[in-house]
Amino acid sequence: MRSSTLVAFLATGAAARYIHRVEQITRPSFPHLIKPHLVARDDEVCTSPSCQLAAENYLANFPSNYTEMDPCENFDQMICGGWLDKNDFRPDxxxxxxxxxxxxxxxxxxxxxxxxxxxxxxxxxxxxxxxxxxxxxxxxxxxxxxxxxxxxxxxxAAPLQEIVNELQEKFPLNAATKSTAAISSGELTDIMIWMAQYGLAPFVSAGTAADDKNPDTVIVSVGPGATTMAKQYYNNTAFVGNLTMTMAAMFSAILDNATDYTELAAKVVDLEGRIATVEPDPEIISDVTYYYNPMTLAEADALVPAISLTSLIKAQAPASYEPEFIIVQSPDYLKDVTPILESAPRDTLQALFMWSVISSFGGRIDKDINQPLRAFRNFQAGRPANATxxxxxxxxxxxxxxxxxxxxxxxxxxxFSPEAKTFGDEIVQSLRDVYADKLQSLDWMGNDTKRVAIEKVKALNQKIGYPTxxxxxxxxxxxxxxxxxxxxxxxxxxxxxxxxxxxxxxxxxxxxLAPADKEFWFMTASTVNAYYNPSSNEIAFPAGIMQQPVFDLDLPEYVSYGAFGSVAGHEITHAFDDSGRYYDQTGAFSEWWDNKTLASFTQRTQCFVDQYSEFAITGLDGAPLNVNGQLTLGENIADAGGVAASFEAWKMRDQADPARNKALPGLEFFTKDQMFFVSYATWWCGRSRLETAVNRIYTDPHSPPMFRIRGTLENSKAFLESFQCAKKEPKCELW
Structure with missing residues (x-):
């Protein structure tokens, strides 16, 4: 947020300049558009300092030739091209x-x-x-x-060395047979319990979460541990080589500078790679129908005899806690990882444990000592090697x-002001009202399913700004x-x-030992983000996202509805995406959709999968790397539904009080409807370094920013009509 002094300074000269131009302005030519739009009266233009600043920022974001671009084909470049030209990465x-x-x-x-x-x-x-x-x-x-x-x-390095030394005492090497000394289930379990106190889970993770089928109750959930890289990278020679050198260098820095740890590091990387091959893919591990596998402790223990899950859980849970069952997120993973652990050499296992400690806490020691670790993380992200x-x-x-x-x-x-919180609540509530009406009018959703869906929207717990x-x-x-x-x-x-x-x-x-706390937030107030939590049927919008250019009480409402409103609609839509649809109005996992509705949903969502799978970025090898349309399906559905609901909610407010939607100075050639989409697209102006973009294709359920503009607006009937595009019907449509 800018200081009031800066705002006044930027707006002072601009106000007179823009007001003077209003009478003379003509609309630049969009080649494909037929009807020009012209604002001819001063009272239809907002000339407040906030509007002046917003207008200047929008215009600065546009490329110099934006008036010659076809918004129906190049809207992301038309709105963000100037921003991309003017903004570069800091080294870090x-x-x-x-x-x-x-x-x-x-x-x-x-x-x-x-x-x-x-x-x-x-x-x-x-x-x-x-x-x-x-x-x-x-x-x-x-x-x-x-x-x-x-x-x-x-x-x-002393604080980190102290933990590593303790680890070596807990899991020592046999002096005579370092690589082949037998490893018992109890010994492996003991070291896993020891590591859990530091939040480390190299093979198997255990934690707590709301029970998907009984969301008022908290249960234990067991899932895969964490490897250093996504599974695709263990087949990449450059990444494997870099990780191996990094491990060896950090082992030398923490353990013994006189020893060459390259061979040992290579064995650890190979072990991680073998574990990664049996990890579930990201598009299925988040699917409740895949990961919700209730089992008794005895049943879970039978899956992975190399580790006693019962002991691992009891060591962390309150002494009085006796679980009736736990959730095993991936039984296949536990079965498949067992022979990998049982065949791993002892020295390799110990080194992997040490690497888990070093990679997790290495950032807390002197930068000269952790330089290899920092360089590897920079390599992964595509940053300069020494970036800090x-x-x-x-x-x-x-x-x-x-x-x-x-x-x-x-x-x-x-x-964050009380007025901002009130306005945020108004926007979100208006979208919920629209969503209830949209659900009622759907022709592909059965009546019983529709009834529960509407109840779900009405039951949403909306959290605005900060926890109380x-x-x-x-x-x-x-x-x-x-x-x-x-x-x-x-x-x-x-x-x-x-x-x-x-x-x-x-x-x-x-x-x-307590009921699920549905009032707890998963993001702090300054966070620029939002979320939907299915088990509590809640949407949350931290204060950090409620600032310019996404949200501002002092700007025309198409600004806040185009950006923040679309975010709010996005989160509401998650309640009915490919994951949220499994949860009813109470947040419980249940099959509440009838078969006909489900068949229609599946057919319509396949369109989104196919559409986004055609988008591609440049991969590390220079060849096209396509978006995973299945992995990103939920987010793509939410983007489309969010924009549609927010536009409809905004139009209703605009019709009730058009004065709340004056033109911004210098942008009078855009209609109000078009400015809604300018605001939406502006929110997604951005880019990632190549290596980061590639990693996100592999692991991130969100599409790259430019495709969140292109794909979403290809699916927006209101956008196509607003810009008079030749194609009038959305490519894919659900809500």
């Missing part, structure tokens, strides 16, 4: 876009807060100032420890991670109680990381 960035620019604005606010003393005059009336300051001090301690590079350098984020940026991420709700309080008090329960970020007492068991110190960045891990593990496992 793998992705840039309007969203990252918004995050920068939030970070600038937070940096000032973190680097200054507690502001006694900022405590809201009626708030316990003493507790508020104590919370602030706890948060600031995390920041101070993180930015204290001298202390981090003085500590050297400004320390203050790294430390804001640290604070968000370890004390995010205290940080949220600080952000909300300075950057679990914890209430505006209540110092609530924040103090939430973080009561978290110890943070300005003396040790490394120790803070361990403390935060211990705190979070204890908090999540303790949930097994």
């Amino acid at each position: 960035q793998a992705t840039i876009g309007i969203g990252s620019t918004m995050s920068e604005e939030a970070d600038n606010i937070l940096r000032v807060i973190m680097e200054n003393p507690y502001a006694t005059n900022s405590t809201p009336a009626g708030v316990n100032a003493t507790l508020d300051r104590e919370n602030f001090d706890k948060m600031q301690s995390a920041y101070k420890a993180c930015v204290d590079l001298d202390a981090i350098k003085a500590a050297g 984020s400004d320390r203050w940026r790294t430390c804001l991420d640290e604070v968000d991670s370890v004390a995010g709700w205290i940080e949220s309080e600080a952000y909300v008090q300075r950057a 329960i679990s914890p209430n970020v505006l209540d110092p007492v609530s924040l103090r109680d939430f973080y009561a068991n978290l110890t943070l110190s300005s003396a040790s960045f490394f120790a803070n990381g361990l403390s935060a891990t211990t705190f979070e593990l204890a908090r999540t496992w303790a949930q097994l």
